[in-house]
Amino acid sequence: MDTVLSTLSQALASYSELIVAGDYVASEQSIAELVKFLHSISESLIAEEEPQYSEELAVEIITQIHRYVAAPALGQEIIDALAFELPKAVARLACVSSRCLEVAEGVVDLFVERCSPREMLSILLEAISSLSDPFMSPCCFVPLLGGLMKVIVLIQRRLYEQVKHAVPIILNVLTTMCLKSDDEDTDFEKLFHRATGIACSIRTISVKLEGEDNRKLNALLGLYVLQIMALVSCGMTRDISRCRPVVLQLSDFLPHCDLSYIGLVTGCEVDKISKLVIGDDSEVGVDCFSQVKLGAVLAVIWGFGASEIAVAAKADMTSVLMELKGNWTRRWEAVGMLKYLFSYANLPWALKWDGISFLACIMDGIVSNKDNDFVDYSSHMPTMYASLKVVEMVIMYAPDSALRKKTFMTFKKMLADIPTPWRFSVLMALIKNSNSPSMTGILIDCVREEMHLEKVKRNASVDTVPNSEVSQSSSFWNPSVLELVQMVLRPPDGGPPSLPEDSDAVLSALNLYRYILITESTGNSNSTGILAKENLQKVYKEWLLPLRVLVSGTVSVNMRANDDDTVCALNPVEFVLYRCIELVEEKLKHL
Numbered sequence: 001m002d003t004v005l006s007t008l009s010q011a012l013a014s015y016s017e018l019i020v021a022g023d024y025v026a027s028e029q030s031i032a033e034l035v036k037f038l039h040s041i042s043e044s045l046i047a048e049e050e051p052q053y054s055e056e057l058a059v060e061i062i063t064q065i066h067r068y069v070a071a072p073a074l075g076q077e078i079i080d081a082l083a084f085e086l087p088k089a090v091a092r093l094a095c096v097s098s099r100c101l102e103v104a105e106g107v108v109d110l111f112v113e114r115c116s117p118r119e120m121l122s123i124l125l126e127a128i129s130s131l132s133d134p135f136m137s138p139c140c141f142v143p144l145l146g147g148l149m150k151v152i153v154l155i156q157r158r159l160y161e162q163v164k165h166a167v168p169i170i171l172n173v174l175t176t177m178c179l180k181s182d183d184e185d186t187d188f189e190k191l192f193h194r195a196t197g198i199a200c201s202i203r204t205i206s207v208k209l210e211g212e213d214n215r216k217l218n219a220l221l222g223l224y225v226l227q228i229m230a231l232v233s234c235g236m237t238r239d240i241s242r243c244r245p246v247v248l249q250l251s252d253f254l255p256h257c258d259l260s261y262i263g264l265v266t267g268c269e270v271d272k273i274s275k276l277v278i279g280d281d282s283e284v285g286v287d288c289f290s291q292v293k294l295g296a297v298l299a300v301i302w303g304f305g306a307s308e309i310a311v312a313a314k315a316d317m318t319s320v321l322m323e324l325k326g327n328w329t330r331r332w333e334a335v336g337m338l339k340y341l342f343s344y345a346n347l348p349w350a351l352k353w354d355g356i357s358f359l360a361c362i363m364d365g366i367v368s369n370k371d372n373d374f375v376d377y378s379s380h381m382p383t384m385y386a387s388l389k390v391v392e393m394v395i396m397y398a399p400d401s402a403l404r405k406k407t408f409m410t411f412k413k414m415l416a417d418i419p420t421p422w423r424f425s426v427l428m429a430l431i432k433n434s435n436s437p438s439m440t441g442i443l444i445d446c447v448r449e450e451m452h453l454e455k456v457k458r459n460a461s462v463d464t465v466p467n468s469e470v471s472q473s474s475s476f477w478n479p480s481v482l483e484l485v486q487m488v489l490r491p492p493d494g495g496p497p498s499l500p501e502d503s504d505a506v507l508s509a510l511n512l513y514r515y516i517l518i519t520e521s522t523g524n525s526n527s528t529g530i531l532a533k534e535n536l537q538k539v540y541k542e543w544l545l546p547l548r549v550l551v552s553g554t555v556s557v558n559m560r561a562n563d564d565d566t567v568c569a570l571n572p573v574e575f576v577l578y579r580c581i582e583l584v585e586e587k588l589k590h591l
Contacts, residue, residue: 004041005060011037012068019078027081035085042092046134058096062103065090069110076114083111083120087144088127095139101187108147117154121162124148125169138177138187145170145194152201159205160213160220164277167224170198171288174228178235192232192246199225199249203256219273222257225250226270226295227288233298234346244309247302251312254299261303261315262323264296266333294340298351301341304361305354326367328375328417334362335414336383342390349403352394356407359391363413377422384418384426392430392439408442415446423450424476431484441504444484448512451476455519477527481516482535485509489543496550500558500566503573506547510576513539517583533591540584547577 011034018027041061045054065086069079087108094104112120124147131140148166155162174195177188202221209217232246254260263269270293278286303310303317310317324331341347341355391414394407415423427447434440454476488509491497497506516530529535551574558566 004057005064007037008034008061008064012065015082016074016078019075019081031081031085035089038089039092042089042096043134045093045096055097055099058093058100059103062090062093062100062107066103066107066110069107069114079111079114080116080119083115083123087111087123087147088130091127091131091140091143092135094143095135095137098139098187101139101142101190105143105146108143109150112147112150112154117151117156118162120147120151121155121166124151125166128173129169136176136180138191141173141177142187142190142194145191145198149194149197149201152198153204155205159209160217163202163205163217164220167220168288170195171224171227171231174231174235175288178231188236189242189246192228192235193249195228196246196249199228199253203253206256216276218257219276221253222259222273223277223289223292225253225257226259226264226292226299227290228295229298229302230291230295233295233302233348233351234344240348240350244302244306247299248309248312251299251303251309255314259296259299261300261310261313261317261320262330265300265320265324265337266330267293267296267337268333270296291340293337294344294347297337297341297355301351301354301358304358305351321361322367324362325365329380331362331366331417332380332383332387335359335387339387339390342394349399352398353400353403353406356391356394356403356410360406360410360413363410363417366417377419381422381425384422385429388414388426388430389433392434395442396436396439412446415450420454420475424478424480428480428484432487437502437505440488441508444488444505444508444512447476447481447484448508448515451481451515451519455523475527477525479529481512481528482530485513486543489513489547496546499550499554499573500569503569507573507576510573510580514576514580514583517580517587521583521587531587533588536584536587536591540581540588544577544581544584548581551577 011030015027015030015034018030038061042058045058068074069082069086090104090107094101108124111123115123124144128141128144128148148170152163152166174191177191199221202217202224206214206217206221229247229250232243232250233240236242254264257273259269259273263272274289274292278289299313300315300320303313303315307317324334338355338359342352388411391407391411395404395411398404398407415427418426424447427443427450431440431443431447434443488497488502488505499506513530516528520526520528520530526532551570555567555570555574558570
């Protein structure tokens with residue numbers, strides 16, 4: 001240890017002498033050797049098998065650097081030159097231990113106090129960008145972000161431009177750290193607290209600006225806060241309670257940036273601030289804001305789940321929910337934003353549970369609004385489809401059965417909120433693009449349930465108004481419904497379905513066909529065209545008979561293989577298939 005400290009002391013003294021003597025060529029070589037020496041020491045210390053020795057040596061090195069830089073007699077020229085290298089060097093040593101981290105922060109703070117803010121901003125950003133493995137850890141970045149937090153408030157000129165340059169660099173580092181996150185590492189909390197501290201600094205300097213620059217800086221701060229909201233929610237996934245203090249701090253910035261819960265959850269205010277900051281400027285670093293919409297949704301969902309967070313955001317959650325319940329367009333804008341939450345794989349399931357609860361809440365007790373009469377529902381078709389698609393993912397992949405059940409009930413409420421013609425089209429699209437036989441079966445069952453509910457409503461309407469007519473164009477009872485059955489029993493790529501893999505979808509398709517055939521027969525109607533002779537013959541020859549051969553063959557093969565599970569799975573399919581064949585044969589006899 002003594003040898004290392006002595007070498008460091010001599011290197012610093014030698015550098016000072018060269019600067020004072022005006023030998024700048026030799027001084028550059030001297031500082032290069034010093035940096036190389038410190039880098040080799042830091043690399044050896046993090047690989048050291050004796051942590052206590054590593055910590056003691058690292059603390060002594062950083063303390064000696066601090067003592068040297070803090071010396072009143074040290075010239076400004078020397079300090080300015082050392083500032084380009086030493087903050088990064090001590091940041092590398094900071095990852096040895098939490099004690100080293102504290103001492104390293106003191107060194108960085110010292111340079112911030114004694115150097116030009118504008119120069120230190122560039123130096124710290126360059127240091128942040130240049131760190132690489134094995135020093136890509138939160139504790140290496142914490143001192144540098146802490147220095148940035150202090151530097152920003154000292155900047156006097158071109159405030160918006162300077163912050164605009166810094167934010168993408170900071171966010172890219174945080175994003176990289178989240179990909180390497182370790183739930184047991186408490187340094188991640190320190191990292192996000194420093195990032196939040198930078199937001200405080202940006203808010204502090206925003207009052208120095210007026211007009212357009214003030215609006216743009218606050219918009220930039222809003223994007224920064226929303227991106228961190230997403231990163232912190234995804235970065236510490238095992239125990240989301242650790243995220244809450246940071247989320248609480250971040251929520252406090254929303255009113256300052258003129259961001260409301262209703263504007264965030266519908267996305268309109270996110271689009272507004274994004275346009276104000278980014279616009280057509282490709283130099284801003286658009287990728288660093290890739291998760292601001294997720295952050296916007298999370299800001300509201302955190303507030304929905306914790307009242308103190310909503311209070312920090314100065315939001316009235318009851319009013320937000322009532323507004324969404326009473327306005328179809330805004331409700332589905334919110335649904336469209338929620339897809340970012342449900343589709344993000346690394347988000348904790350606890351937050352997705354709150355998201356489903358929020359979605360179920362705005363779908364319950366919907367208030368009729370006359371403005372809904374003027375909605376162009378067709379323009380919302382992509383949102384309806386995409387949103388239901390991601391909710392499907394929760395139904396399929398949620399690890400908790402209670403969440404899967406709750407999500408499915410919410411899924412049905414979402415369907416019910418879509419007017420009938422578009423509801424049928426959305427269900428058709430979901431079934432056509434489903435890659436899961438089980439999900440396909442569930443969706444086809446939803447179609448059958450919709451048809452049953454519609455039939456009940458029609459019967460009630462006829463009883464009340466005997467000569468009333470229901471438009472077939474807005475009904476599930478139309479010829480297109482048979483296309484759903486055909487997609488499963490006679491797949492578009494040719495041949496019969498695969499069994500037993502597609503047994504869930506096949507069973508639901510057969511049940512739907514049987515239900516339509518019986519209902520149209522007993523009701524003396526033919527809305528779907530199912531009773532037409534050519535349709536019956538086509539179904540019998542092209543769908544049912546080939547399927548009977550396939551089912552019988554599959555059952556026989558698995559019985560010989562003693563695969564009782566597969567045989568049992570195919571028993572319901574076989575039963576409903578033979579019933580459909582009997583019904584079609586009976587119909588054909590009387591034609």
